[in-house]
């Protein structure tokens with residue numbers, strides 16, 4: 342099927358843009374730019390899109406951002422998404438429970454707090470979502486096996502250098518090359534303390550259990566609907582994936598350090614089980630059923646003083662990679678894509694690009710960096726590092742998702758357009 346007409350419009354702007362990295366950030370910003378009549382080329386290092394198979398969840402803010410970019414993007418998500426299995430839990434994000442008794446102070450399994458939001462818990466395999474997004478992309482926009490290793494200023498333009506020895510010249514570059522971003526290092530300089538991601542002190546064991554097996558153990562309610570089991574120095578998330586065929590298990594543990602160069606490594610089941618000794622029978626049974634687990638070291642970015650320099654701007658994880666404890670990193674990238682695409686769509690010529698990047702920086706830096714710090718703190722709360730008191734935990738959780746979920750992105754864009762107009766007038770006056 343041919344991509345929708347809205348992404349194949351002839352370019353109407355006097356400048357072109359390179360997007361480096363074809364993850365969720367790179368693809369959504371490319372789609373938004375194409376709609377705005379910006380000539381765009383996407384460079385991806387891999388042979389094809391979506392080779393990493395992890396799952397992601399999206400909150401209401403992310404779902405709204407998808408719809409704002411295009412109903413086709415929202416449909417791309419809906420086509421492959423999995424929700425809580427029972428009708429009664431459709432609006433539930435997570436039921437928070439104790440996963441251990443904390444030396445007999447609490448009853449493992451007891452509900453601490455039910456967190457609800459529009460749409461409830463959602464999950465999608467990153468590769469499935471990317472596959473759907475790629476169907477919207479017209480031919481000739483993406484180039485593969487293009488690992489960008491450096492860039493230079495070339496007059497007013499940017500010259501990208503690729504590992505294969507080739508170069509490409511563009512009026513502007515949006516770096517969407519993820520948490521290990523090469524372009525972030527070039528933009529900030531290798532010696533900047535924010536140039537590279539740092540270990541967050543948490544790891545995540547991940548694995549799947551066939552839903553039929555886990556239903557026999559836990560019953561339909563707990564197996565098919567999202568649960569979070571909290572304990573000391575650990576917490577376990579379970580939710581259904583693959584349209585309810587599997588239960589996904591993400592078992593987080595605190596760790597003092599991570600020494601391997603690899604961030605994702607296979608582990609044997611015994612090692613994973615030993616980490617949850619002393620937890621409730623139910624929690625240990627879940628852990629025991631996980632087949633072929635792997636462990637992910639969770640890194641995040643120290644706050645960078647800027648997201649742009651000249652005509653290069655960071656977006657998505659390249660700008661603000663966070664830990665996953667608020668399930669919002671990819672959603673923040675989609676918000677970025679909507680704002681960036683529309684700001685560049687509001688200008689006509691290349692000499693306004695830096696103004697648009699400067700406005701993007703002003704609009705997005707505080708909100709996205711708040712996610713990074715808030716997410717770290719949330720991980721500590723889920724591992725009972727602040728308090729194990731149920732009322733305290735419930736109060737914390739009830740107050741910490743609203744600012745992410747209830748954000749008015751259209752209002753933010755309107756503010757940005759006004760800032761662009763003011764900058765344009767100031768430039769004319771000088």
Ligand SMILES: Cc1cc2nc3c(=O)[nH]c(=O)nc-3n(C[C@H](O)[C@H](O)[C@H](O)COP(=O)(O)OP(=O)(O)OC[C@H]3O[C@@H](n4cnc5c(N)ncnc54)[C@H](O)[C@@H]3O)c2cc1C
Nearest residue numbers: 362364365366386398489519657658665668669670671672
């Ligand atoms: C365990 C875990 C669980 C998570 N759960 C959630 C969740 O539930 N909800 C949520 O919203 N977020 C979640 N996140 C965060 C989410 O995965 C990221 O925020 C999101 O994927 C970032 O998208 P991105 O496109 O910015 O980066 P990436 O997905 O990393 O994409 C970067 C792309 O750039 C390409 N690339 C890299 N370097 C180069 C280069 N030099 N040249 C060319 N191409 C390059 C890569 O191949 C890749 O395709 C989770 C993260 C982790 C680690």
